[in-house]
Amino acid sequence: MASAVRPRRSVLYMPGSNPRALEKGRGLAADGLILDLEDAVAPDAKAAARTTIRDALAAGGYGRRELVVRTNALASPWGYDDLVMAATSGADAVLLPKVESADTVRQAESVLRTAGAPDGLAIWCMMETPLGMLRAAEIAAASPRLGALVMGTSDLAKDLHAAHTRDRLPMITSLGLCLLAARAYGLAILDGVHLHLDDEEGFAHACRQGRELGFDGKTLIHPKTIATCNAAFAPSADEVAQSRRIIDAHAAALAEGKGVVVVDGRLVENLHVDSARRLVALADAVAAMG
Structure with missing residues (x-):
């Protein structure tokens, strides 16, 4: 389920x-x-x-x-x-x-x-x-x-x-x-x-x-x-901020026809973007809990 x-x-x-x-x-x-x-x-x-x-x-x-x-x-x-x-x-x-x-x-x-x-x-x-x-x-x-x-x-x-x-x-x-x-x-x-x-x-x-x-x-x-x-x-504020940077940087790279990008000195691929999106979604869900 x-x-x-x-x-x-x-x-x-x-x-x-x-x-x-x-x-x-x-x-x-x-x-x-x-x-x-x-x-x-x-x-x-x-x-x-x-x-x-x-x-x-x-x-x-x-x-x-x-x-x-x-x-x-x-x-x-x-x-x-x-x-x-x-x-x-x-x-x-x-x-x-x-x-x-x-x-x-x-x-x-x-x-x-x-x-x-x-x-x-x-x-x-x-x-x-x-x-x-x-x-x-x-x-x-x-x-x-x-x-x-x-x-x-x-x-x-x-x-x-x-x-x-x-x-x-x-x-x-x-x-x-x-x-x-x-x-x-x-x-x-x-x-x-x-x-x-x-x-x-x-x-x-x-x-x-x-x-x-x-x-x-x-x-x-x-x-x-x-x-x-x-x-x-819960995801920390630093983890959420880094995840958002990963998502944004990867989107920009794709717009330029690139499949990978370096964020904060680390190589970022699709698998890292998936993890970043999940972490941001979790942070948003935690915030919604109040």
């Missing part, structure tokens, strides 16, 4: 069972909100949380924020009803937990379609198990509705018996497999959460690393991390 450039710098998990949190989300500077029915909600509160999320989405007031409902697995007692609710809730996407096969995506798609989901309702996939990593390409190609992959690095580290290190070397292979799959099939991809809320420097480092690796943004578990995340994944 490739679409126009959309900011996904910061996407915050919010417990679907907490009406006050969902209300607070209307005023947060996050680009997106994941209204969670899975890990953040106790089993005996899941049905009520489903109603709480439905009512919050119906009330609106979230502005340009991207709204995603994380459902329980279809194999659970709650997953089917979660998908049926989300299908006509007005959400932008549903997020499926622990996806390990294309069949999981297709089954969810069938439920959504039968429940009357509009064509624009996207499916996002949590990538958080070793088997999911090995099948990342298969999952990314599973459906035209697929819009994004979301890294679940906490569960992944547990299953890998891996340590949470500063540079995340134990998970680099897994991150790379999902990045390759997402880009091969034109999907967005979000980095996993940073669990240590008092480690501000470590969080900033993780954001910088995520952007350098190619992630569109990062999933978050606390509002206090939004500003740092937004700054890390």
